Amino acid sequence: MPRSFPTSALSPLSWLEDVERQRRAAGLRRSLRARPPVGTELDLASNDYLGLAAHRAVIDGGVEALRTWGAGSTGSRLVTGNTELHEGFEEALAQFVGAESALVFSSGYTANLGAVVALSGPGSLLVSDAYTHASLVDACRLSRARVAVTPHRDVDAVDEALAARSEERAVVLTDSVFSADGAMAPMRRLHDVCRRHGALLIVDEAHGLGVRGDGGRGLLHEVGLAGAPDVVMTTTLSKALGSQGGVVLGPRPVRDHLIDAARPFIFDTGLAPAAVGAAWAALNVLIAEPWRADAVLANARALAEVCGVSETPGSAVVSVILGEPDVALAAANGCLERGLRVGCFRPPTVPVGTSRLRLTARASLTDDDLDLARRVLTEVLATARS
Structure with missing residues (x-):
């Protein structure tokens, strides 16, 4: 016999009202505030660390790319969305941070999803710091790998997780600089543990690029791990470089594999040329200054x-x-x-x-x-x- 429901439950979204009340009671209701093009307040909330989002050279770089390549990339990078601009910027950024290669994604979020999922998968172990960015958390959930979450910056716990594994492949995930508290990962010790156990280290440098290292080359460069064969770096173009997009940097075989296996790369439209042009211009400003x-x-x-x-x-x-x-x-x-x-x-x-x-x-x-x-x-x- 068909099940009957009370009238109050006819709306499939009625539960949202209860959720909102609970959020308000807990002081956790969020709202959007539209800002004007020129703010009247002093901004200490944005991630525009180098002050380049409105820099004249960066704006000009975006405008020039817009005029040359058009408003959109017109397709995924495997179809029509891969331009000389994308590949030129990848080479320039890889050279700057000391990586062998780079691959641009549409955002830092998709870069993390693409890298982690494609480099792990069933039959592998992911060891993730408890405070890693939400994009890395979501990547773990999508990976179908076994996931071990370790206490914040606890290298001994990472060591124990790797030592106890039965999986042949293992990947350790960390931010270089954690976004909520600004703390830095114990990078050298983490890498030593990874190398001892034959694990890959993936480091999100979203908050390290442009701030740490020689001239802003990142924490990996600062501690001497730039270009290491067992390290993959991800980052965003939306913070220190004042633009939009994400990048995975590392050994060339990683780039080749991501082109074949990273779903956020394969099935997403390529990053808009204006964003690439602006990020490249910002990189040039950082190099000069x-x-x-x-x-x-x-x-x-x-x-x-x-x-x-x-x-x-x-x-x-x-x-x-x-x-x-x-x-x-x-x-x-x-x-x-x-x-x-x-x-x-x-x-x-x-x-x-x-x-x-x-x-x-x-x-x-x-x-x-x-x-x-x-x-x-x-x-x-x-x-x-x-």
Whole structure:
């Protein structure tokens, strides 16, 4: 006999109302705020670490590519979406970071999905740091590999997971710089463990490129692992390079395999030429002005001091933990009301009880900018911590 349902349950989306109420009660409801083309607040929330998103040379690079190649790439890169511009940029970026080859994807998210899934799969083990980016978490879920999640930056736990495995192949996943707290991965120790156990190391340099290493070449370059045969680097073009897109860099056989096996590469439209042209122009600015990477870290140290963060930041990210979601949200809104835009991270982005303000330093911050940040943050944090 057909099952009958109460009238209140006729809508297949009625459950969303309960979910929204629960989110509001927990202080976890999110909303979109449209910003104007020229903001009136000082921005310490964006990932434009080098201040290049609106740089004249970067805009010109995007416009030139738009005029030359058109608005879209017109297809997947295996069909019509692969241009001389894409391949020229890949070669330039690979040379800059010290990798043998590079492959551009439509976003940093798809780059991580493509690399992890294609380089693992059934019968392999993925060992992932508990704080890796959501794109790496989703890649693990899609991989059909066995997944071991290890505590944050716990190299001994990675060692134990690799030693206990029965799978022939293993891949270790980590961010170089973790996006929520700005902490750096213990890269040399991780690589030593991977090499001892014959595991591949995949490192997401989204927050390391442009900030760490000689002239912003990334943390892998800084610790001497650039071009290592058992290391794959992923990154995004939407942070330090101020554009859009993602890249996988590593040994040439990896690039060849991804072209054949990475579904986000095979079935997605190629990155728009304007984004490639802008990213290439930004890379050229960074090469010509390596001081930008040092300026990011200097400004991050200044912001950390203002906020009373005891640990010296090693990246652009300054994390100010305030505890409960409503406290962090009120502090972020208080900053905005005073002309300062900061990030507000709440669960599930960060663990329960660690809601925080997330500040990001930029190379282009002026003394006046830092003075404004000091005045606002001192006042707002005094209230939040009282």
